[in-house]
Amino acid sequence: MPSNWTALHWGLSGENAAVVTAVAEGRVKSALDAFLAGKRHYDGVVQLFFGLLLAKISLMYLILGQLFFAKLFFADDTCTGCGLCKTICPKRAVRLAGRPPRPYWTYACDSCMACINFCPHKAIQVSPLVAILIYYLATVPALAWAMALASARLGFDLASVPLLGFSVQYAYTLLAIAAAYSLLHLAFGSRLLRFLAARLSHTRYFRRYTAPGVSLADIHKQ
Template sequence: MPDKAYIRATICFWSGTGNSYRVSNLMGKIAENSGLETHILSLDKARSTKLSNTEKKGFIGIVFPTHGFTAPWHVLKSVWKLPQGNFTHVYCIATRAGLKFGSVFIPGISGSATFVISLILLLKSYKVCGTMSVDMPSNWYSLHPIQTRKSHEAIIDRAEHKVTGFMNKILSQSKVWFTTNNLYEITLGILLSFVSLGYLLFGKFFLAKLFFANSSCDGCGLCEKHCPVKAITMWGNDQRRPYWKYNCESCMKCAAICPHNAIEAGHSWGVILYVITAFPISVYLFSLFGVDSASIGQFGASWIGTAVNIFYFYPAIFVSYYFFNLLIRIPLFNYLFTHTTMTHLPFWGRYREPKTKLKDIA
């Protein structure tokens, strides 16, 4: 151990379905068993708390999920709002969507996630000493059916071994930068940077507007109460239904905790929404204002056409979703959209980290 060993650890997490909480909890237990004064708190609470490690005798761990091969908007903003670091040691850990097919483990990709957060922390005068990404069970039920409990346990077991090794390096105050894992992530992060940017600017909003409640919803409001970014509001008086706002992070917490499995990600609705938002409005406007057909293609492909299409995207997606929510309050339309989305299939499932209780991530 170094001469000036750590005496305390503060692990900050942001978690929707419990994966990042499970990792932060494991880190906290290892630190506590090593004799460190240990605190585990949500990243949102850390924003308004004077972190106790500023005298350089402790370290901070930042644990968060991966969205779109990078860090979620909410995590980016929360880290930016942390108090100044005073060169406190920090380690960044991103959980990523792991899958298992038979005996084969398919790693996720956190891409630029830990590196972007590290850069923000450096700008805030923290001393970033290392990063790691770790596979946890994928919770993205909008894209694929949730895997079996046995697969989840196998993925989590591998994650625990990896986190333990990472914590051993932290406790010895080793730098954790030049690893195969980090080389894998930064390479893919660069290659997928346009995907990540597209997700943060467009995909995030599109995916959030796929959610709706089927007829099993009883309007209990549990999803609204526990949404980590307050992105759900209950609509209606006699028939209360959740409505997802612009700041939804698609963390899947609402779907994971719904007692009736009432929250769907509408695939048929997604096709309709894509057609609406992908409409080449710039071409239509140019023709409306008398631009000749030979020039329309040039204008449409120019920065002017791109800007017009972008400015169209946001109101189009929000207005469409507003009317969609009015429509699905009619039982016939709710039935049609519910039974034309794969998330309603009986085997599809929802994911919540097996050992994480709702109060842990409330």
């Protein structure tokens, strides 16, 4: 489908989405016709080449980047706690927590953007400030300190054993991101903080995106 990643860019206009969809439908029809005729069909050779070229980056996204992006969402001061984001999430990754209840994103989040794009109040935002705070709390300088402490306790430099060093860093990073996000969620209980964070968020000014022909009722059926 046309890109809906409105955490980073404006939602596509209806005209642009229609062009992308038309091209994709043509390619799908060509592949399907070949399959039904018992013929071989080759498509996406260029995409395969770049996919292999970027395989390392893709792997890092799957094991870490995706989990980091899952913790960048927050609900601003216009959130009413209606729970629609929780209801439509295909991974059941959103739950309501706190008083008053506000959405909390778990590691199950795939950043599909259904919540941010269908929120009736456009209350769900992604803030560079939140990203910087989580990154700082989870990696710098605490990660370096933790690695140095673990190396001293073990009697050797963890960085000298790449797999072991990576495993320790990975486990620490996941725990640290979860802890940092939990603290930020508590802090966002302050309406003033939510207000300020929202005003510093680029997504507040973004156009939301909904797929052509897909309604909220369709998502509820999934």
